[in-house]
Amino acid sequence: MHARSHTPARLHRTPPRAVALERQDFTAARRHSRRGVLGLASLLGAGVAGAAAATVGGTAHADAAAPAPAGRGGGAPGSEGPEALLRRWAADTWRSLDAMTHPDTGLAADNIGADLQTRSGYTSPTNIGGLLWSTLVARELDLITPGESRRRIARTLKTLQRMKRHEPSGMYVNWYDEADGSILRSWPGSGDVVVPFVSSVDMGWLGAALHLVAQADPSNARIARALFDAMRWDVFWDREVAAQPGQVVGGFWLEDPSREGVVRAVPWNGVGGPEVWYHATHHYDTAVSEARMVTYLGIMTGQFPAGAYFTTFRTFPPDWDWPEMAPVGEWATYEGVDVFEGAHEYRGFRVVPGWGGSMFEELMPDLFVPEAEWAPDSWGVNHPLHVRAQREHGLDEAGYGYWGFSPSSDPHAGYREYGVDALGLNPTGYFSDAAVTDWVAGQEYPQGLDGVVTPHAAFLAMQYEREAAIENLSRIESELGAYGPGGFHDAVATGTGVRAERHLSLDQSMIMGALGNVLLDGALHRWFATSEVEQSLRPVIGQERFAAGE
Numbered sequence: 001m002h003a004r005s006h007t008p009a010r011l012h013r014t015p016p017r018a019v020a021l022e023r024q025d026f027t028a029a030r031r032h033s034r035r036g037v038l039g040l041a042s043l044l045g046a047g048v049a050g051a052a053a054a055t056v057g058g059t060a061h062a063d064a065a066a067p068a069p070a071g072r073g074g075g076a077p078g079s080e081g082p083e084a085l086l087r088r089w090a091a092d093t094w095r096s097l098d099a100m101t102h103p104d105t106g107l108a109a110d111n112i113g114a115d116l117q118t119r120s121g122y123t124s125p126t127n128i129g130g131l132l133w134s135t136l137v138a139r140e141l142d143l144i145t146p147g148e149s150r151r152r153i154a155r156t157l158k159t160l161q162r163m164k165r166h167e168p169s170g171m172y173v174n175w176y177d178e179a180d181g182s183i184l185r186s187w188p189g190s191g192d193v194v195v196p197f198v199s200s201v202d203m204g205w206l207g208a209a210l211h212l213v214a215q216a217d218p219s220n221a222r223i224a225r226a227l228f229d230a231m232r233w234d235v236f237w238d239r240e241v242a243a244q245p246g247q248v249v250g251g252f253w254l255e256d257p258s259r260e261g262v263v264r265a266v267p268w269n270g271v272g273g274p275e276v277w278y279h280a281t282h283h284y285d286t287a288v289s290e291a292r293m294v295t296y297l298g299i300m301t302g303q304f305p306a307g308a309y310f311t312t313f314r315t316f317p318p319d320w321d322w323p324e325m326a327p328v329g330e331w332a333t334y335e336g337v338d339v340f341e342g343a344h345e346y347r348g349f350r351v352v353p354g355w356g357g358s359m360f361e362e363l364m365p366d367l368f369v370p371e372a373e374w375a376p377d378s379w380g381v382n383h384p385l386h387v388r389a390q391r392e393h394g395l396d397e398a399g400y401g402y403w404g405f406s407p408s409s410d411p412h413a414g415y416r417e418y419g420v421d422a423l424g425l426n427p428t429g430y431f432s433d434a435a436v437t438d439w440v441a442g443q444e445y446p447q448g449l450d451g452v453v454t455p456h457a458a459f460l461a462m463q464y465e466r467e468a469a470i471e472n473l474s475r476i477e478s479e480l481g482a483y484g485p486g487g488f489h490d491a492v493a494t495g496t497g498v499r500a501e502r503h504l505s506l507d508q509s510m511i512m513g514a515l516g517n518v519l520l521d522g523a524l525h526r527w528f529a530t531s532e533v534e535q536s537l538r539p540v541i542g543q544e545r546f547a548a549g550e
Helices: 017-032 037-044 048-056 082-100 125-140 146-162 200-216 218-229 292-300 306-310 359-363 379-397 455-461 466-478 505-519 523-528 531-541
Strands: 002-004 111-113 197-199 251-253 262-265 276-279 328-334 337-346 349-351 502-504
Touching: 082 111, 082 125, 082 466, 082 505, 125 146, 125 200, 125 505, 125 523, 146 218, 197 200, 200 218, 200 251, 200 292, 200 523, 292 306, 292 531, 306 328, 306 337, 306 531, 349 379, 359 379, 359 455, 379 455, 455 466, 455 505, 502 505, 505 523
Parallel strands: none
Antiparallel strands: 002 328, 111 502, 197 251, 251 276, 262 276, 328 337, 337 349
């Protein structure tokens, strides 16, 4: 339980602005480099122009998987009932994931063109994990047979067994060749050097997927469980170095990346093994973050203490003078950790923000952990309010006519982080429109610009505003035409109508995960939230009361 308090005895002071901005730049680059060539270029010094071609498509594979047959539903956009419509969207989304899957390895490419012909030539642990849970959902929706599901998952797990990884921790590096499972050391198309990096947040999604398989596929449970049990989540837990000790590090390089600020150290917490390279200031320090999945996995395996959940910021403390918005809230103590229970005010209500104000930061971990049910006074309040804020921003504040903002392909070029700036702590903001770069809270948001919506964000929201999300997505399909044989295009600009002509496997797998919960009565929640997981996580997250509300 927690106790309310005034100013705590242990107060972490504001870092110098230069340090804060370094953290901001590095975190943004690493957090999304797996899906955007600009992030990879920033992180590894790659040539942006050379890598862009690889991100858009890469080398065509003659053995690309043939499109799967269409699922149940059919009909022209708008002609189906709600369930048939969702099933059609699921069937087409699965078709894109099937096309992204290499037939020899069972590894999903990072992305594919909207024509489903050209895979990217590289994959990551997130992509692999997303394919695993999407295969389970496809089985339950009768898009593939149980036997085909077992064979597909077995092929992927067999490849994972032979792929090189960081053996002391059982963790995989961030980039592999999808055709043979080898570690990627040069970027497809440009030839830029890739230094093997183990990403905490990407491993979180593969770990979640392996745990799901171990519950939902008895024939493959033994191998999935062995791969999961070999993973040492505490290799990512920083006891001492962070401004607020106990936060999750971004990851580590297996070789010297020759980057300023990188420190060489034996993996901490007793993991052991050869020396690796961490970045001294790269930590996931916000509670509203995709990285909380890593914290959940660490707590449920007993490798993190319960207090690790409370070491991230709900908002930055009220005495920090550089954030663009002053928070409201008060101090509390949970599991011996002092927490400022802050929130941002937005359109007459209060929301706990994330780093960039994007939908997937808020809701992707909720695909697996039933956060709203287990933590009704925190996530149970914040999740629906975040969805409401995104909807009101798109329809009312910015006036786009559509909503759903998350990092995605940029319809105009490459990749970009989209969000609602008022819902973020990032001083420079994730904006919903590429033209907006200097808006601050309190100003009138400019209307009529070319706002970018990404369908996966609306699918995540469907778990809280089903009818509004379906209506929004139906109009994105029928009015903006952001739809093809593989389902929704990754993003579309609402003013010009320019579409991102590709699919990202992570975003497609988020769509499959959300539909698995909506159409299958919380299937991913049931598979993930075993009684043992509930016993370890629910008492921790259920004790908190956010400052969010109306």
